[in-house]
Amino acid sequence: LACASQGYDFFYLVQQWPGSYCDTTQGCCYPTTGKPASDFGIHGLWPNYDDGSYPSNCDSNNPFDLSQVSDLTSQMQVSWPSLACPSSDDTSFWTHEWDKHGTCSESVLDEHAYFQAALDLKAQANILQALENAGIQADGGLYSLTGIKNAIQDALGYEPWIECNKDASGQSQLYQIYLCVDYYGSSFIECPVFPNVGSCASNLEFPTF
Ligand code: 5GP
Numbered sequence: 001l002a003c004a005s006q007g008y009d010f011f012y013l014v015q016q017w018p019g020s021y022c023d024t025t026q027g028c029c030y031p032t033t034g035k036p037a038s039d040f041g042i043h044g045l046w047p048n049y050d051d052g053s054y055p056s057n058c059d060s061n062n063p064f065d066l067s068q069v070s071d072l073t074s075q076m077q078v079s080w081p082s083l084a085c086p087s088s089d090d091t092s093f094w095t096h097e098w099d100k101h102g103t104c105s106e107s108v109l110d111e112h113a114y115f116q117a118a119l120d121l122k123a124q125a126n127i128l129q130a131l132e133n134a135g136i137q138a139d140g141g142l143y144s145l146t147g148i149k150n151a152i153q154d155a156l157g158y159e160p161w162i163e164c165n166k167d168a169s170g171q172s173q174l175y176q177i178y179l180c181v182d183y184y185g186s187s188f189i190e191c192p193v194f195p196n197v198g199s200c201a202s203n204l205e206f207p208t209f
């Protein structure tokens, strides 16, 4: 260990709905590998403190190294695509997430373990299936915030936090879903604190993608 780390208490696993990233006035760009699946994608696995604050950019001596995750990149392209413009091969997004967030939990999860944990947790959560099982589909329709939250809570056993944004016409929509994960990055937990992000209307659009 190079130096004393700042520590953290738990993680947020943050997943984004691509349709809600893309239908804003800002728009999006598909990665060079093509249009991502019509599924939630990983945004990040973010170390956080119980008081709501969080560490960031913890170790500039340990930058993202693609070679350490070469066995995971095909899975990462499917589950962790970048929709930012200009189009990229996703590595700039993974680099940003490792450098800003992953380095803050490097004493517990090295780079390979960090990306493996995020992939495993996303698969375990299977949010799109949980919503579909409750009749909540990415069909451009409106769904209640409580209905969305209950569907995930019933399937997973833990309360999620929903972040909303607005489509180009100003309609509030389902943008990101936050789930809390224990210190080891292995199991979902009840959130010690909910994030202070993007407020939602009581009825949300779930856009197509
Ligand atoms: P925004 O301003 O879009 O809400 O957040 C910008 C960035 O700040 C996020 O992409 C993330 O890197 C970081 N961030 C925002 N809120 C939180 C939080 O509650 N916990 C952590 N760990 N990072 C956050």
Ligand code: 5GP
Binding pocket: 016, 021, 043, 044, 081, 082, 083, 084, 092, 093, 096, 097, 100
């Ligand atoms: P954060 O700082 O919030 O963890 O990550 C946001 C940063 O990642 C921004 O600089 C954004 O341009 C970049 N980024 C690249 N691809 C994506 C994407 O698909 N979604 C989001 N939210 N940010 C992305």
Ligand code: 5GP
Binding pocket: 145, 149, 160, 161, 162, 163, 164, 197, 198, 199, 200
């Ligand atoms: P309550 O604690 O009564 O469920 O919610 C208190 C307030 O927080 C209400 O305005 C409710 O709409 C909002 N709220 C509850 N859950 C969420 C969520 O997951 N995301 C967002 N953005 N707001 C929420």
